[in-house]
Amino acid sequence: MQFPSMNRPDVRGVNGAVVSDHPLATAAGYTVLKNGGNAVDAAITMAGILAVVRPHMNGVGGDAFGIFYDGETGEVIGMNGSGRAGSLATPEFFEVAGQDEIPSSGPLSVSVPGAVAAWDDALSRFGTISLSEALAPAIQYAREGFPVSTRLASDIAGASEHLNEPAKALYLPASQPADVGSLLKNAALAETLETIAKDGKDGFYRGAVANQIADFLEGQGGYLRNADFRDHQTTWVTPLEGNYLDRRVLVLPPNTQGIAQLQLMEMAKSYDLEEMGHNSQAYLHTLIELKKLAFADRDRWVADPSFEKLPLSELLAPDYLRFRSTLIESVAAENVLSGMGTESDASDSPGDTDDGGDTVYLTVVDQWGNAVSWIQSLFGSFGSGLLEPETGVVLQNRGALFTLDRSHPNVVAPGKRPYHTLTPTMGLNPDGSFSFALGTPGGDSQVQSLVQILNNLFMFGMTPQEAIEAPRFRSYQDLRVAFEDRFPADILQGLADQGHLPNVVNGWTATFGGAQMILLEGSGTLTAAADPRREAYALAY
Numbered sequence: 001m002q003f004p005s006m007n008r009p010d011v012r013g014v015n016g017a018v019v020s021d022h023p024l025a026t027a028a029g030y031t032v033l034k035n036g037g038n039a040v041d042a043a044i045t046m047a048g049i050l051a052v053v054r055p056h057m058n059g060v061g062g063d064a065f066g067i068f069y070d071g072e073t074g075e076v077i078g079m080n081g082s083g084r085a086g087s088l089a090t091p092e093f094f095e096v097a098g099q100d101e102i103p104s105s106g107p108l109s110v111s112v113p114g115a116v117a118a119w120d121d122a123l124s125r126f127g128t129i130s131l132s133e134a135l136a137p138a139i140q141y142a143r144e145g146f147p148v149s150t151r152l153a154s155d156i157a158g159a160s161e162h163l164n165e166p167a168k169a170l171y172l173p174a175s176q177p178a179d180v181g182s183l184l185k186n187a188a189l190a191e192t193l194e195t196i197a198k199d200g201k202d203g204f205y206r207g208a209v210a211n212q213i214a215d216f217l218e219g220q221g222g223y224l225r226n227a228d229f230r231d232h233q234t235t236w237v238t239p240l241e242g243n244y245l246d247r248r249v250l251v252l253p254p255n256t257q258g259i260a261q262l263q264l265m266e267m268a269k270s271y272d273l274e275e276m277g278h279n280s281q282a283y284l285h286t287l288i289e290l291k292k293l294a295f296a297d298r299d300r301w302v303a304d305p306s307f308e309k310l311p312l313s314e315l316l317a318p319d320y321l322r323f324r325s326t327l328i329e330s331v332a333a334e335n336v337l338s339g340m341g342t343e344s345d346a347s348d349s350p351g352d353t354d355d356g357g358d359t360v361y362l363t364v365v366d367q368w369g370n371a372v373s374w375i376q377s378l379f380g381s382f383g384s385g386l387l388e389p390e391t392g393v394v395l396q397n398r399g400a401l402f403t404l405d406r407s408h409p410n411v412v413a414p415g416k417r418p419y420h421t422l423t424p425t426m427g428l429n430p431d432g433s434f435s436f437a438l439g440t441p442g443g444d445s446q447v448q449s450l451v452q453i454l455n456n457l458f459m460f461g462m463t464p465q466e467a468i469e470a471p472r473f474r475s476y477q478d479l480r481v482a483f484e485d486r487f488p489a490d491i492l493q494g495l496a497d498q499g500h501l502p503n504v505v506n507g508w509t510a511t512f513g514g515a516q517m518i519l520l521e522g523s524g525t526l527t528a529a530a531d532p533r534r535e536a537y538a539l540a541y
Helices: 023-034 039-053 091-096 115-126 131-144 150-158 165-174 187-199 208-219 226-230 258-268 281-301 318-325 445-459 464-469 489-497
Strands: 011-013 017-020 063-069 076-081 235-237 240-244 247-251 358-365 371-379 425-428 434-439 473-475 480-484 501-505 516-520 526-530 537-540
Touching: 011 017, 011 537, 017 023, 017 039, 017 516, 017 526, 023 039, 023 358, 023 537, 039 063, 039 115, 039 131, 039 187, 039 358, 039 371, 063 115, 063 425, 063 434, 076 115, 115 131, 131 187, 150 165, 187 208, 208 226, 240 258, 247 258, 247 434, 247 445, 258 281, 258 318, 258 445, 281 318, 281 445, 281 473, 281 489, 358 434, 358 516, 371 425, 371 434, 434 445, 445 464, 445 473, 464 516, 464 526, 489 501, 526 537
Parallel strands: 480 501
Antiparallel strands: 011 526, 017 358, 017 537, 063 076, 063 371, 076 235, 240 247, 247 425, 358 371, 425 434, 434 516, 473 480, 516 526
16 A cells, blocks of 8 residues: 655544644644534634634734534634724824834734634534633633743744733743743733633623723823724624635635635636646746736735725636736746736735744534634734733734725724735535635735645645645745745756746745645545644544
């Protein structure tokens, strides 16, 4: 028998499967399923733990998005759990503060965190356990501590200059190789989580916790006030859908970059990628150039649809995308424009700065066929760099993804949601039954990685684990393209001859995301896969 060359095996079961960005979260989600909980129960339990054990990537101070599949009815619904700008957030506010662009960190980068409301609302609609039960393991890890991993210690060290003094005091003692295996505790966060567990989302948005964070940010010169927290609400949305490789692929609408994924897949259908061959020079050049076209439209148009009329139907029209797909040439394009509207000065993607992909993803399928595809994030490493010491909450910097360009749909405004790179994905069979859930951290690399993985799986016949472990590329906003060091040198030289600027990245790094997947096979077997580029782990039974 020919065994695949992989770091890890595919994980298979028939009753349920869980996969997340950390083994402690995966183990807890598995326990929830084994104890009779459903997919949403397990997902929110894992989300709470990830908020503690991945403090630089996500947390109470961040945002979340999800896609939910009902195993009984086949219905699918999406959740937008992203927060909004405060009531003072106008271009004029930043100009008075002496800013000609929105800072990438600090108090002016903080938007209202949406994750806590997303947890509560998901459980209220679909769960069978209470928020208190779901958050119990997270509270325990925050109070009693969890073991510091090699990657966490390294990530803390890499972000040290970005942190305020309370964050440095809490996290820098866990930043050296000698600290690996020590227990990291956050007693203040444990108390905040207990308040949320007892009072639900109101315990975060309408009580002492919100007052403390709002006062802290105001004192730092930020624009968020208590009323901005009080006014926050989760939004339920209808996912966008595209057809690719005999699957109905579901993503979330703006303010996420989901349209870029649908555009890239639709344009890819104009080319015989399978005939080109997996990771051949022609295959790579085609995907890289098509990605530039999709991102040009994304960067020009993605914004909060509650504030701006976005031409979604036109941007996703097959005829438009077939035409766009004809625009790539044999040489790499450096400046690619949107195919609709006039160009804006704010066309560079802030997601390009999120090279490490400081985000976590998880997915669950339960014994009743319910499925969740869930992602949450602070955006940059430790978000804004601000830890509010009384609550233990690290605050996100997602507001940095707004622009001050008044002509751009994504211009900052009170109560507006910023552009988001987070892209949870779900796939259905043509008959509407569940096929897969897939996601990855990685900022701008999310769309690129997801399409590569789907091609690996459904075009080139790999297993989920093989599809995730196969070498990936990441195209940036110019001619630069990062490649994992497992690509042949002659392929990279050929791409360089076409005008690309290849950069070989050694090892299994976070630059290329950390994908996780659950696939429902035709036999009824659930196959889960976890990316060794991170500390993700999968379990099934």
